[in-house]
Amino acid sequence: MFGSKGKTRQKQADAVMKALGSPDWLESVSVDESGRAVLVIVADPADTAGAEALRMEAEGKAGLVPGVESVTTVLTAERQQGAAPRTHTHAPAAPKGQPKGRSELLNLTPSPRRVQKGARLSDEAMQQGAPQRQQGSVAKIPGISRILVVASAKGGVGKSTVSVNLAAALAKTGMKVGLLDADVYGPSIPTMLGTQGAEPKGSKNKKLVPVEAHGLKTLSIGYLSDPDAPMIWRGPIVMSAITQMLNDAEWGTPEDPLDVLVIDTPPGTGDAQLTIAQKVPVTAALIVTTPQEVALADVRRGAAMFTKTAVPVIGLVETMSYFQDPAGNKHYLMGHGGGQRMADALGLPLLAEVPMLQAIREGGDKGVPAAIGDEETAQAFHELARKVAIGLDTLETKAPPEIVFED
Numbered sequence: 001m002f003g004s005k006g007k008t009r010q011k012q013a014d015a016v017m018k019a020l021g022s023p024d025w026l027e028s029v030s031v032d033e034s035g036r037a038v039l040v041i042v043a044d045p046a047d048t049a050g051a052e053a054l055r056m057e058a059e060g061k062a063g064l065v066p067g068v069e070s071v072t073t074v075l076t077a078e079r080q081q082g083a084a085p086r087t088h089t090h091a092p093a094a095p096k097g098q099p100k101g102r103s104e105l106l107n108l109t110p111s112p113r114r115v116q117k118g119a120r121l122s123d124e125a126m127q128q129g130a131p132q133r134q135q136g137s138v139a140k141i142p143g144i145s146r147i148l149v150v151a152s153a154k155g156g157v158g159k160s161t162v163s164v165n166l167a168a169a170l171a172k173t174g175m176k177v178g179l180l181d182a183d184v185y186g187p188s189i190p191t192m193l194g195t196q197g198a199e200p201k202g203s204k205n206k207k208l209v210p211v212e213a214h215g216l217k218t219l220s221i222g223y224l225s226d227p228d229a230p231m232i233w234r235g236p237i238v239m240s241a242i243t244q245m246l247n248d249a250e251w252g253t254p255e256d257p258l259d260v261l262v263i264d265t266p267p268g269t270g271d272a273q274l275t276i277a278q279k280v281p282v283t284a285a286l287i288v289t290t291p292q293e294v295a296l297a298d299v300r301r302g303a304a305m306f307t308k309t310a311v312p313v314i315g316l317v318e319t320m321s322y323f324q325d326p327a328g329n330k331h332y333l334m335g336h337g338g339g340q341r342m343a344d345a346l347g348l349p350l351l352a353e354v355p356m357l358q359a360i361r362e363g364g365d366k367g368v369p370a371a372i373g374d375e376e377t378a379q380a381f382h383e384l385a386r387k388v389a390i391g392l393d394t395l396e397t398k399a400p401p402e403i404v405f406e407d
């Protein structure tokens, strides 16, 4: 059934299962050619701390098995129907058109959402969980299962860096991932992926074929326009460019869709952002911020815009959080805890605190995202990718959470 490589991978999967003692909570293990082990863990959704402990134990032990280069865990609340083999060398096949794998994933965010005592939420933010537009009222794009928009209230906060590295980290888990650079005012994705000058080809069906880089399918206005030609981007032009890149491109097929398309949006809450939130079938949004306090009002405005357009915000990412010196000391150059305070004030989870690292900037400049590697630099993005994947799956299976104030 398997070739010799297949046999080796099966042996490694068996070895991982053995190293973990074949516990009941381990639904399956697979190991791919690159030595990446994927562990599917069944855990009680009510016990997030317990689930986290299982995850850490499993990742620690699996990582010690010879031949295992990296470990990815998927937490699931239910055993899959007919999940027969305890180990396998391929991810379990999903029904056509369905997201891969699991039936219900753990909700790692507390529900209902709680905000700090005394925190003031805008009326719009209070609408979180009571969408005005029915989810799914914008027609889905065939060939794309889920769309995640990455937004920021201000420019230059590291939004594109998070988009690129998150997309690369999601792709590393085996998901089919696309990255659309909708930041028409300053498309930086081609530089960050090392694909400047690429020209997307046309397919037989007269569709754009996304450029492939680092395991991602990607399109950017940067590929379609002369970087030196002055262009005045107005709302309608922006939207038609984005619509074309979304709808008239071969991201995937209905039978073999992208698992997730990450869209790097322009900063702010102007027309372009609003139109994307209204006209694109967005599954969820992620907001990127820096630790500085000043941006709270802006971020609140951004969160409210998504809420108004019934786009759930799955969380905040704080980037350039701290600088770590060679001795391991953390220096909070841009203030400390701003992202957490903002997340608390908005009743949203803070999904990651990405350090300020030379390797992250250099990766962007060189066109090789830091998340591609397995070094410590990549860890923050891998952790973020895990939470985002869980957040997206949770959204598909759970009603939006309710915001409550604590007395």
Ligand SMILES: Nc1ncnc2c1ncn2[C@@H]1O[C@H](COP(=O)(O)OP(=O)(O)OP(=O)(O)O)[C@@H](O)[C@H]1O
Binding pocket: 152, 154, 155, 156, 157, 158, 159, 160, 161, 162, 183, 186, 188, 267, 319, 320, 354, 355, 356, 357, 358, 360, 361, 362, 364, 365
């Ligand atoms: N965690 C980080 N560590 C070090 N440098 C970073 C980090 N995040 C971003 N940078 C650097 O900061 C600069 C701005 O980042 P980026 O282009 O991602 O921001 P942006 O919010 O997308 O900007 P724009 O509004 O122009 O689109 C880049 O030079 C990038 O390499």
